[in-house]
Amino acid sequence: MIIRSAEFIISAVGPKQYPEGNQPEIALAGRSNVGKSSLINKMINRKNLARTSSTPGKTQTLNFYHINESFYFVDLPGYGFAKVPKPVQAQWSKFIEQYLSKRDCLKAVLQLVDLRHPPSKEDIHMFEWLGHFGIPRIVVTTKADKISRGHWPKHQKVIRQALQLPKNVPMVLFSSETGQGKDELWGLLAPYLVG
Numbered sequence: 001m002i003i004r005s006a007e008f009i010i011s012a013v014g015p016k017q018y019p020e021g022n023q024p025e026i027a028l029a030g031r032s033n034v035g036k037s038s039l040i041n042k043m044i045n046r047k048n049l050a051r052t053s054s055t056p057g058k059t060q061t062l063n064f065y066h067i068n069e070s071f072y073f074v075d076l077p078g079y080g081f082a083k084v085p086k087p088v089q090a091q092w093s094k095f096i097e098q099y100l101s102k103r104d105c106l107k108a109v110l111q112l113v114d115l116r117h118p119p120s121k122e123d124i125h126m127f128e129w130l131g132h133f134g135i136p137r138i139v140v141t142t143k144a145d146k147i148s149r150g151h152w153p154k155h156q157k158v159i160r161q162a163l164q165l166p167k168n169v170p171m172v173l174f175s176s177e178t179g180q181g182k183d184e185l186w187g188l189l190a191p192y193l194v195g
């Protein structure tokens with residue numbers, strides 16, 4: 001994918017702020033700190049268009065990034081940050097749920113899971129929930145550079161089993177450090193990005 005332009009559009013706190021038009025959107029879901037911002041930056045060859053957060057859970061909005069003036073990456077609020085009060089968490093869940101279940105131009109969700117650790121309960125719940133709503137899913141295992149190559153299959157197996165990954169759901173090994181998985185991921189996204 002040749003990136004001609006990449007622009008941060010808005011941190012939306014409600015549906016009225018979502019971009020108009022009907023261009024395809026690819027959302028990213030995952031725990032705080034799993035590497036969502038880093039993945040966006042790597043995919044579009046920018047050092048820090050997407051904010052990489054040193055304070056996990058601070059991003060409580062839907063962040064829209066317009067790529068090549070033709071589609072959007074939508075960074076969802078990271079879940080699983082224990083310090084966030086329950087009512088705030090409930091509010092986010094509702095907000096995310098509305099976006100995921102009602103947004104027509106949402107074409108697929110990248111679910112990010114840290115390759116080093118088994119998926120959390122929330123990861124599993126999110127993965128099942130997306131499946132339930134029939135939203136196309138791609139699992140991206142992040143921070144692959146932190147594990148030696150020989151151990152990748154073992155870690156992928158743990159994740160595959162915990163998520164009960166169906167055969168038709170792709171899983172991509174990714175590293176924002178090395179660029180591992182970037183071309184593969186663009187290849188998987190391509191069919192969703194046509195008009």
Ligand code: GDP
Binds near residue numbers: 031054176
């Ligand atoms: P987010 O909260 O999901 O947006 O996570 P960030 O993109 O802000 O990343 C959280 C931390 O993990 C940062 O310190 C990143 O530099 C680091 N990180 C993210 N992706 C990778 C990766 O692929 N490899 C390594 N080694 N570190 C990563």
